[in-house]
Amino acid sequence: MNITDIYKTMEYSPAPESPDLAFEWLKERKAKFGLFINGKWCKAKSGKVFVTYNPATGEKLASISAAGKSDVDLAVSSAKKAFPGWKSLSGHERARYLYALARQLQKHARLFAVLETLDNGKTIRETRDIDIPLVIRHFYHHAGWAQVMESEFPEHTAIGPVGQIIPWNFPLLMLSWKVAPALAAGNTVVLKPAEFTSLTALLFAEICEQIGLPPGVFNIVTGTGETGAMLVKHPDLKKIAFTGSTEVGRIIREATAKTDKKLTLELGGKSPFIVFEDADLDSAIEGVVDAIWFNQGQVCCAGSRLLVQESVAKKVIERLKKRMVKLRVGDPLDKSMDMGAIIAPVQKERISNLVKQGKKEGAEVWQWQGKLPHNTKIKSKSGGGCYFPPTFLTNVTPSSTVAQTEIFGPVLVSMTFRTPDEAVMLANNTSYGLAASVWSENINQALHVAPKLKCGVVWINCTNQFDASVGFGGYRESGYGREGGQEGMFAYLKIKETGISKKELRIAVPKIKPTTKESLSLDRTAKLYIGGKQTRPDSGYSLKVVNADGTLAGEIGHGNRKDIRNAVEAAHKASGWQNSTPHLRAQIIYFLAENLEARAEEFQKRIMNLTGVSKKHAGLEVETAVRRIFSYAALADKHEGLIHQPPMRGLALALNEPIGVLGLVCPDEVPLLSMLSMMLPAIAMGNSVVLVPSRPFALIATDFYQVLETSDVPPGVVNIVSGDSEELGSVLAKHDDVAGVWVSGTDEECSNAKYLSSGNMKIVWTNDGKKLDWFDNRQSEGRIWMRRASQVKNVWIPYGE
Ligand code: NDP
Numbered sequence: 060m061n062i063t064d065i066y067k068t069m070e071y072s073p074a075p076e077s078p079d080l081a082f083e084w085l086k087e088r089k090a091k092f093g094l095f096i097n098g099k100w101c102k103a104k105s106g107k108v109f110v111t112y113n114p115a116t117g118e119k120l121a122s123i124s125a126a127g128k129s130d131v132d133l134a135v136s137s138a139k140k141a142f143p144g145w146k147s148l149s150g151h152e153r154a155r156y157l158y159a160l161a162r163q164l165q166k167h168a169r170l171f172a173v174l175e176t177l178d179n180g181k182t183i184r185e186t187r188d189i190d191i192p193l194v195i196r197h198f199y200h201h202a203g204w205a206q207v208m209e210s211e212f213p214e215h216t217a218i219g220p221v222g223q224i225i226p227w228n229f230p231l232l233m234l235s236w237k238v239a240p241a242l243a244a245g246n247t248v249v250l251k252p253a254e255f256t257s258l259t260a261l262l263f264a265e266i267c268e269q270i271g272l273p274p275g276v277f278n279i280v281t282g283t284g285e286t287g288a289m290l291v292k293h294p295d296l297k298k299i300a301f302t303g304s305t306e307v308g309r310i311i312r313e314a315t316a317k318t319d320k321k322l323t324l325e326l327g328g329k330s331p332f333i334v335f336e337d338a339d340l341d342s343a344i345e346g347v348v349d350a351i352w353f354n355q356g357q358v359c360c361a362g363s364r365l366l367v368q369e370s371v372a373k374k375v376i377e378r379l380k381k382r383m384v385k386l387r388v389g390d391p392l393d394k395s396m397d398m399g400a401i402i403a404p405v406q407k408e409r410i411s412n413l414v415k416q417g418k419k420e421g422a423e424v425w426q427w428q429g430k431l432p433h434n435t436k437i438k439s440k441s442g443g444g445c446y447f448p449p450t451f452l453t454n455v456t457p458s459s460t461v462a463q464t465e466i467f468g469p470v471l472v473s474m475t476f477r478t479p480d481e482a483v484m485l486a487n488n489t490s491y492g493l494a495a496s497v498w499s500e501n502i503n504q505a506l507h508v509a510p511k512l513k514c515g516v517v518w519i520n521c522t523n524q525f526d527a528s529v530g531f532g533g534y535r536e537s538g539y540g541r542e543g544g545q546e547g548m549f550a551y552l553k554i555k556e557t558g559i560s561k562k563e564l565r566i567a568v569p570k571i572k573p574t575t576k577e578s579l580s581l582d583r584t585a586k587l588y589i590g591g592k593q594t595r596p597d598s599g600y601s602l603k604v605v606n607a608d609g610t611l612a613g614e615i616g617h618g619n620r621k622d623i624r625n626a627v628e629a630a631h632k633a634s635g636w637q638n639s640t641p642h643l644r645a646q647i648i649y650f651l652a653e654n655l656e657a658r659a660e661e662f663q664k665r666i667m668n669l670t671g672v673s674k675k676h677a678g679l680e681v682e683t684a685v686r687r688i689f690s691y692a693a694l695a696d697k698h699e700g701l702i703h704q705p706p707m708r709g710l711a712l713a714l715n716e717p718i719g720v721l722g723l724v725c726p727d728e729v730p731l732l733s734m735l736s737m738m739l740p741a742i743a744m745g746n747s748v749v750l751v752p753s754r755p756f757a758l759i760a761t762d763f764y765q766v767l768e769t770s771d772v773p774p775g776v777v778n779i780v781s782g783d784s785e786e787l788g789s790v791l792a793k794h795d796d797v798a799g800v801w802v803s804g805t806d807e808e809c810s811n812a813k814y815l816s817s818g819n820m821k822i823v824w825t826n827d828g829k830k831l832d833w834f835d836n837r838q839s840e841g842r843i844w845m846r847r848a849s850q851v852k853n854v855w856i857p858y859g860e
Pocket residue numbers: 224225226227228251252253254255282283284285286287288289291302303304305307308310311325326327328358359406409465466467
């Protein structure tokens with residue numbers, strides 16, 4: 060072949076990376092691996108092993124111990140024992156360990172890259188140039204967080220031993236996203252890698268040994284999903300961090316509902332890739348290649364739904380098909396491959412079945428026609444070899460299976476839109492909310508669309524960008540919690556005990572005495588407050604409220620499921636509140652303070668009568684409430700985001716966004732102050748709320764709606780539904796149009812809320828049955844609550860020509 064021929068065909072010669080180094084490493088260990096517990100290697104007491112294969116060839120790579128219950132117990136007790144020592148090291152000392160890990164990872168980068176490619180089937184181009192450099196960056200960045208922890212997070216401390224469960228698609232990268240912040244913050248770790256891809260985690264454990272990481276600080280229990288479930292249920296773990304499918308995320312949410320374990324979930328996605336007619340189409344086509352064929356499409360944030368403006372759709376589809384022909388699929392160790400192997404035959408079947416389903420539902424299927432490597436060692440119904448061709452589905456309807464289900468493979472579906480509003484509607488038309496990519500040369504348009512997309516990451520004119528300084532995580536059924544950046548550190552920290560919190564505020568809940576005269580007519584029943592209007596409850600029933608001395612104080616509406624439904628609808632209609640300027644919200648909240656103060660005496664009396672506290676105590680509660688309103692008026696325009704400068708020519712804007720409609724179930728203690736302490740951060744951040752006030756003291760809430768009415772709070776921003784807290788809390792926790800619930804109640808109410816929230820994976824905060832000191836500003840006011848009331852969206856904006 061001469062040079063002219065080469066130019067014509069643009070054929071590549073093979074450029075294989077040698078796997079020798081990794082095979083040598085495996086051979087030295089006789090291709091057998093135990094568990095890494097308390098700084099030592101040990102065989103699983105369960106006696107069970109499983110085999111890990113090379114997805115590209117079907118060859119066995121190693122056999123690995125499968126941890127059983129006693130192994131998990133041992134690993135957790137080692138992490139528990141190591142926790143006090145690790146936590147009490149100075150930030151600087153922990154920083155040195157993390158720095159040493161980064162240096163060792165750098166030193167062994169090639170071995171890690173080759174081993175990852177062998178075990179996972181992803182191309183060496185990606186492991187070498189993306190996965191491993193990002194892993195290293197993560198440890199450097201978090202060595203930094205450890206160093207400055209005392210000054211940057213003075214109110215916070217480590218949580219304890221944590222359990223971490225990771226998937227197979229980015230094995231070492233997911234390890235680093237979890238382990239680096241956990242260790243930096245002072246937690247100890249028990250990690251379960253995915254069954255398909257444990258090898259680089261085991262190599263990482265060796266590095267921990269080499270740098271002399273104290274025993275028990277980092278432990279590995281390899282195994283199947285069963286081992287993962289054991290971690291989830293273990294009573295001594297204080298947090299579970301999980302990345303994987305929404306289905307398993309839901310199981311974990313339910314399994315941890317009865318505990319006070321912290322939980323972060325990074326789940327699936329069906330991310331849109333939006334191309335406007337004014338986009339640089341050639342760049343956008345390359346973007347699509349990166350969005351869906353990176354890592355064989357086995358990426359939680361893969362841009363798997365191509366949404367193209369109708370005017371350029373034909374052009375984009377044609378060019379994309381042309382570009383697809385040039386993709387190279389094959390041996391992952393070949394440095395010039397675009398796509399490698401699918402993780403396992405079972406995943407290949409799943410992809411293949413979903414494509415068949417798409418075809419059945421009317422999609423036109425276009426597939427790469429090159430020759431896929433064939434390997435008879437791999438038994439797969441859809442053909443030998445664990446490869447699947449790049450696939451493109453057009454003529455797809457928004458509700459079809461392939462447009463809604465996460466395929467987790469190299470399969471792109473496309474749809475068209477006419478206007479930016481339609482693009483946003485289509486983009487948000489899934490239950491997920493992980494990421495989105497927006498392509499337009501008009502930055503105004505892109506920045507206008509970005510906040511409207513319901514997802515945790517937006518890439519403008521780029522895709523699949525990640526960095527340790529920029530938080531990553533989802534909205535809605537893509538989970539909650541962030542990994543990376545400052546918000547990723549908060550996920551591994553808790554607020555320091557103040558000491559004051561133990562001072563339980565005792566309140567006697569008055570009981571209705573049989574002698575109480577039923578002298579009140581229905582007209583004196585305080586109604587519900589929905590959509591800015593006083594509304595009679597659907598049931599028509601009311602509940603009696605008595606004073607501390609047992610006399611009848613009044614009646615409140617007995618709200619039910621239907622009233623909650625109406626309140627949620629009203630809260631959604633008030634979505635303008637979240638788009639209002641923080642300045643406007645601040646002004647309205649200041650006005651609330653003014654109007655409450657004007658009625659201070661009336662509220663003081665009501666508190667005294669209902670709760671039986673002294674005049675002084677009631678006065679202090681009202682005074683603190685007024686001050687708290689001032690604080691949130693102040694914070695409304697100050698809880699701003701950050702600008703990150705990841706290693707690229709560009710910026711990432713970390714925007715604090717409201718969560719949406721929040722359901723709040725308020726406690727009995729200090730009823731006015733506690734209710735406002737929950738309501739105010741929520742509305743200051745731009746959320747609208749459906750609030751269930753304390754059952755015995757609900758008249759305080761119904762008095763308060765008169766303050767709301769006189770303070771210009773737009774209708775629907777605050778809705779009050781009185782009634783049985785447990786019953787109404789459950790309805791809110793189950794409601795699919797409620798994005799988050801906060802419950803301050805009994806143990807049972809809290810675990811109920813967590814359990815029932817799993818339907819649409821709501822963000823849940825509860826007091827875990829413990830009473831808060833609502834007078835204490837450190838735990839009951841300020842940025843911790845503003846953070847609770849918001850979720851971070853990172854918008855990546857590259858610059859330069
Ligand atoms: P899973 O969610 O099943 O697995 C993720 C991790 O959780 C693995 O370590 C797994 O162990 C473990 N696990 C499985 N069941 C449980 C359980 N009941 N309790 C605790 N841990 C458990 O994902 P899969 O690997 O099975 O992939 C299935 C689908 O999930 C994919 O097709 C894809 O759609 C999605 N997925 C999404 C990811 C994301 O990042 N969003 C990542 C991976 C998958 P083991 O490996 O042994 O099963």
